[in-house]
Amino acid sequence: DAKTTQPPSMDCAEGRAANLPCNHSTISGNEYVYWYRQIHSQGPQYIIHGLKNNETNEMASLIITEDRKSSTLILPHATLRDTAVYYCIPGGTSYGKLTFGQGTILTVHP
Amino acid sequence: DGGITQSPKYLFRKEGQNVTLSCEQNLNHDAMYWYRQDPGQGLRLIYYSQIVNDFQKGDIAEGYSVSREKKESFPLTVTSAQKNPTAFYLCASSKGRDSSEKLFFGSGTQLSVL
Numbered sequence: 564d565a566k567t568t569q570p571p572s573m574d575c576a577e578g579r580a581a582n583l584p585c586n587h588s589t590i591s592g593n594e595y596v597y598w599y600r601q602i603h604s605q606g607p608q609y610i611i612h613g614l615k616n617n618e619t620n621e622m623a624s625l626i627i628t629e630d631r632k633s634s635t636l637i638l639p640h641a642t643l644r645d646t647a648v649y650y651c652i653p654g655g656t657s658y659g660k661l662t663f664g665q666g667t668i669l670t671v672h673p
Numbered sequence: 674d675g676g677i678t679q680s681p682k683y684l685f686r687k688e689g690q691n692v693t694l695s696c697e698q699n700l701n702h703d704a705m706y707w708y709r710q711d712p713g714q715g716l717r718l719i720y721y722s723q724i725v726n727d728f729q730k731g732d733i734a735e736g737y738s739v740s741r742e743k744k745e746s747f748p749l750t751v752t753s754a755q756k757n758p759t760a761f762y763l764c765a766s767s768k769g770r771d772s773s774e775k776l777f778f779g780s781g782t783q784l785s786v787l
Contacts, residue, residue: 595773606677606763606778607716650715655773660731663708663715 572668581638585651588632595655600647641671679779694749694782696764703769705747710761
């Protein structure tokens, strides 16, 4: 499985963009990059995923470098409800085998 | 609304006792999963099922058992053989046609040992 490196914690002001980086230099060619988030004592919530191209949905944007060794999740206008642990996960080649590591604790301040 | 329902939210187990955690989904998904999360840690896969009457062991299946008699239901039994059962248990589902599909999670069950 590909290893990931995420900063343990980040802060963001409400209304500003939150940019969460992830390093996944050992990702294999057929693995997607998934992002999930988990609010305290709840189940993880899917945010977005991509293979090679940048992706955008109603929640966030995902920027993947051309060499696929890193990616950035962008929350364009962070709100207090975006405070959560954010997980960057390479995977999608085996059922359910998404390795949720420690993630990044994002705290959005008023 | 469609989704995944886990019950109970909190469960207590006595020494030597088996307990069963419920997971029901009305998303018409074929695949279902059970994960365990310890405090401050990520998720670890216990069991998964891609179709009714079939299931596979995950990374930490010892001390756990499952059944998949109905598409909507995937209960997890924590047996007395699981010596360290205290954890947050999460059930998830996906459409199941492709291993790259996104997972939908329930709200979890916190299991504690008395």
